[in-house]
Amino acid sequence: MIRDNSITQAIFNYYPQCPRPDHVLGLKAHTDGSIITVNFTDVEGLQLEKNGVWYNVPIISNALVINIGDVMEILSNGFFKSLVHRVVTNAEKERLSLVLVYTLELETQLEPVLELVDDKRHARYMKIKLNDYIEKYHDTYATGTLAIDGVKI
Ligand SMILES: O=C(O)CCC(=O)C(=O)O
Numbered sequence: 001m002i003r004d005n006s007i008t009q010a011i012f013n014y015y016p017q018c019p020r021p022d023h024v025l026g027l028k029a030h031t032d033g034s035i036i037t038v039n040f041t042d043v044e045g046l047q048l049e050k051n052g053v054w055y056n057v058p059i060i061s062n063a064l065v066i067n068i069g070d071v072m073e074i075l076s077n078g079f080f081k082s083l084v085h086r087v088v089t090n091a092e093k094e095r096l097s098l099v100l101v102y103t104l105e106l107e108t109q110l111e112p113v114l115e116l117v118d119d120k121r122h123a124r125y126m127k128i129k130l131n132d133y134i135e136k137y138h139d140t141y142a143t144g145t146l147a148i149d150g151v152k153i
């Protein structure tokens, strides 16, 4: 499924020092629209959400943080969950992260892989072309909802 035209994006995120971290987020809550995202940073700020609680992702020297993205959630029929995460700002330090976003060819039809669908476990995500999913992703990002919720059956 991952072919020559599969897309990998490298994104540098820069978060300047912020005098009011209690008022300003670095990046609002979202899931990634990727298969996986690899994140390299050496300053805290990334948080993930579980059951309504935000947890700090610790910095481990020279370690990468790997996030599961929406495409993996769809392909795995929900076995792997795409994580909601955000970045908070910091009054003392600026922060830089390098994020590698791995995804598929834009023409790929996303749907749960057939081996993970049977009578007992029906497909939990509707079929959608990656291109169309990305369009939904940008629309929902702007409105603060999650694209993945819109393709659940
Ligand atoms: O800056 C970070 O650590 C995370 C950035 C992020 O979540 C993203 O680019 O999707």
Ligand SMILES: [Fe+2]
Residues within 6 Å of the ligand: 030, 031, 032, 085
């Ligand atoms: Fe992200």
